[in-house]
Amino acid sequence: xxxxxxxxxxxxxxxxxxxxxxxxxxxxxxxxxxxxxxxxxxxxxxxxxxxxxxxxxxxxxxxxxxxxxxxxxxxxxxxxxxxxxxxxxxxxxxxxxxxxxxxxxxxxxxxxxxxxxxxxxxxxxxxxxxxxxxxxxxxxxxxxxxxxxxxxxxxxxxxxxxxxxxxxxxxxxxxxxxxxxxxxxxxxxxxxxxxxxxxxxxxxxxxxxxxxxxxxxxxxxxxxxxxxxxxxxxxxxxxxxxxxxxxxxxxxxxxxxxxxxxxxxxxxxxxxxxxxxxxxxxxxxxxxxxxxxxxxxxxxxxxxxxxxxxxxxxxxxxxxxxx
Amino acid sequence: xxxxxxxxxxxxxxxxxxxxxxxxxxxxxxxxxxxxxxxxxxxxxxxxxxxxxxxxxxxxxxxxxxxxxxxxxxxxxxxxxxxxxxxxxxxxxxxxxxxxxxxxxxxxxxxxxxxxxxxxxxxxxxxxxxxxxxxxxxxxxxxxxxxxxxxxxxxxxxxxxxxxxxxxxxxxxxxxxxxxxxxxxxxxxxxxxxxxxxxxxxxxxxxxxxxxxxxxxxxxxxxxxxxxxxxxxxxxxxxxxxxxxxxxxxxxxxxxxxxxxxxxxxxxxxxxxxxxxxxxxxxxxxxxxxxxxxxxxxxxxxxxxxxxxxxxxxxxxxxxxxxxxxxxxxxxxxx
Numbered sequence: 219x220x221x222x223x224x225x226x227x228x229x230x231x232x233x234x235x236x237x238x239x240x241x242x243x244x245x246x247x248x249x250x251x252x253x254x255x256x257x258x259x260x261x262x263x264x265x266x267x268x269x270x271x272x273x274x275x276x277x278x279x280x281x282x283x284x285x286x287x288x289x290x291x292x293x294x295x296x297x298x299x300x301x302x303x304x305x306x307x308x309x310x311x312x313x314x315x316x317x318x319x320x321x322x323x324x325x326x327x328x329x330x331x332x333x334x335x336x337x338x339x340x341x342x343x344x345x346x347x348x349x350x351x352x353x354x355x356x357x358x359x360x361x362x363x364x365x366x367x368x369x370x371x372x373x374x375x376x377x378x379x380x381x382x383x384x385x386x387x388x389x390x391x392x393x394x395x396x397x398x399x400x401x402x403x404x405x406x407x408x409x410x411x412x413x414x415x416x417x418x419x420x421x422x423x424x425x426x427x428x429x430x431x432x433x434x435x436x437x438x439x440x441x442x443x444x445x446x447x448x449x450x451x452x453x454x455x456x457x458x459x460x461x462x463x464x465x466x467x468x469x470x471x472x473x474x475x476x477x478x479x480x481x482x483x484x485x486x487x488x489x490x491x492x493x494x495x496x497x498x499x500x501x502x503x504x505x506x507x508x509x510x511x512x513x514x515x516x517x518x519x520x521x522x523x524x525x526x527x528x529x530x531x532x533x534x535x536x537x538x539x540x541x
Numbered sequence: 542x543x544x545x546x547x548x549x550x551x552x553x554x555x556x557x558x559x560x561x562x563x564x565x566x567x568x569x570x571x572x573x574x575x576x577x578x579x580x581x582x583x584x585x586x587x588x589x590x591x592x593x594x595x596x597x598x599x600x601x602x603x604x605x606x607x608x609x610x611x612x613x614x615x616x617x618x619x620x621x622x623x624x625x626x627x628x629x630x631x632x633x634x635x636x637x638x639x640x641x642x643x644x645x646x647x648x649x650x651x652x653x654x655x656x657x658x659x660x661x662x663x664x665x666x667x668x669x670x671x672x673x674x675x676x677x678x679x680x681x682x683x684x685x686x687x688x689x690x691x692x693x694x695x696x697x698x699x700x701x702x703x704x705x706x707x708x709x710x711x712x713x714x715x716x717x718x719x720x721x722x723x724x725x726x727x728x729x730x731x732x733x734x735x736x737x738x739x740x741x742x743x744x745x746x747x748x749x750x751x752x753x754x755x756x757x758x759x760x761x762x763x764x765x766x767x768x769x770x771x772x773x774x775x776x777x778x779x780x781x782x783x784x785x786x787x788x789x790x791x792x793x794x795x796x797x798x799x800x801x802x803x804x805x806x807x808x809x810x811x812x813x814x815x816x817x818x819x820x821x822x823x824x825x826x827x828x829x830x831x832x833x834x835x836x837x838x839x840x841x842x843x844x845x846x847x848x849x850x851x852x853x854x855x856x857x858x859x860x861x862x863x864x865x866x867x868x869x870x871x872x873x874x875x876x
Contacts, residue, residue, distance in 0.1 A: 257759060369588070517742070
């Protein structure tokens with residue numbers, strides 16, 4: 219889990235390790251050690267590691283898209299409601315008797331449509347990203363309420379849990395492998411392909427990027443749509459983790475995702491960010507949420523600890539730059 | 542199935558609008574209008590209560606208006622109650638999000654000669670004319686622990702071991718009352734069963750799953766888990782299932798058949814405890830009708846379709862009956 223903190227001269231060029239990421243690695247190691255000792259080793263129980271990995275993967279997958287969006291200078295605060303509504307759509311497909319393979323496209327397409335709506339509002343509707351996605355945060359949640367009525371979807375086929383969580387090639391659940399593959403693709407894309415560099419260009423100076431012939435609107439639209447698809451993937455994973463759809467499914471999830479991205483060093487002002495940082499941020503968030511029960515304290519303390527870590531890490535970065 | 546429910550919803554909505562329009566022009570028809578404001582809408586439990594109230598409405602010629610907040614929010618609930626009183630219903634009642642917040646509403650209703658009642662979660666105010674209680678809290682808490690103890694004995698051969706509780710909100714009055722009685726039963730009857738932890742996961746199955754997973758890791762020799770609210774039991778069952786501890790860790794608690802069905806069918810959970818919310822809604826409807834007609838209750842009442850129902854004069858409480866155990870034999874009940 220923890221990358222060795224060597225000087226790393228021979229990294230492939232698409233892995234670009236910064237001081238901040240090394241600090242995050244140190245943070246992960248320290249917290250892991252703390253929880254290990256505090257829980258007298260119970261942290262390392264196989265079932266706990268599986269749970270930690272799955273929770274982290276569910277955060278990480280939409281965080282990949284969120285990183286791209288935030289690098290362009292935007293934000294999507296609707297992912298929690300999106301996850302809920304996609305889970306309603308996919309869960310309904312399961313209720314109609316579709317199997318895992320047949321229902322997977324429902325999750326991806328539903329996510330793509332919702333992400334596309336966000337993107338269209340922002341790029342062509344010219345609504346500021348926070349406002350646009352704050353609006354869809356409400357609308358998507360209301361849609362889940364209207365569609366589900368007073369009913370919860372409980373008949374999710376056991377094959378979802380079996381495939382996503384219980385099938386573990388090399389001891390790692392399939393859901394986690396999916397997240398890692400998507401992360402690697404994202405890293406290569408951002409660092410190696412021209413389009414990846416265009417995304418940073420948009421975040422640094424949107425007008426300059428436009429003058430240079432970069433199709434700003436199309437790229438942004440694609441970023442929000444992609445995030446929608448990734449939320450679809452996360453929704454499927456989350457039904458493997460806890461196979462039930464409530465009207466409130468995903469409430470507050472957007473904050474977990476944004477916290478992981480921001481902790482990872484991606485800046486809300488746009489133009490700077492890294493997916494490696496996002497991975498470490500997601501692991502850190504997962505660890506903090508995982509640790510509390512193991513340390514025999516109440517879960518709401520994880521909110522306090524997480525808030526303090528975010529304030530210290532982002533605050534210190536700002537102070538450093540202003541010096 | 543859910544599409545069906547979706548269309549039905551719209552049909553019901555349309556029908557209600559039509560009925561409202563007709564109702565206002567046809568005031569000569571002496572049909573009582575009864576408002577019911579649940580803790581929140583969008584959850585199966587209160588939908589089942591509404592089903593029972595509608596049944597009573599049909600049988601005793603009352604119109605039921607069902608409206609509630611989208612989250613268990615006291616302020617929103619008070620607003621809805623207030624606006625229903627202003628619309629001039631004949632009776633208004635709540636499943637209260639707070640026992641103390643409805644004092645002014647009770648007064649407002651009584652000043653306008655509107656019957657005020659509470660059901661499921663009660664209102665403390667003096668003017669409250671009827672409380673309909675699903676189950677005796679003590680009987681429910683005791684029953685859950687008895688089911689747990691029997692399950693531990695079936696798993697390990699003895700009524701001892703380490704157990705943990707997973708509850709919903711840490712301030713929910715009813716959940717905390719049940720926890721109190723569950724602890725009392727453990728202390729009195731099963732001193733060898735040790736309660737190692739009580740954790741709170743809110744009304745969210747994913748949180749309950751995560752918390753139970755961590756409990757299983759934190760206490761490797763855990764023998765049983767009790768889920769205190771609807772979402773905690775399936776969350777706990779899922780965690781036990783994915784950690785491969787099915788059959789080693791007993792899971793039980795308070796939840797409804799629709800929510801726990803997959804885990805009863807696959808054997809992770811044997812028995813859970815609840816009452817019948819459809820019957821609770823029906824009893825509420827019956828009780829309100831008695832008040833509207835100015836009848837009083839006897840210590841034991843004959844309720845059509847339910848049989849004998851006890852009434853406590855001092856607390857003005859109708860009591861539905863003993864807790865119901867749900868297992869494979871009756872898991873097909875739809876609520």
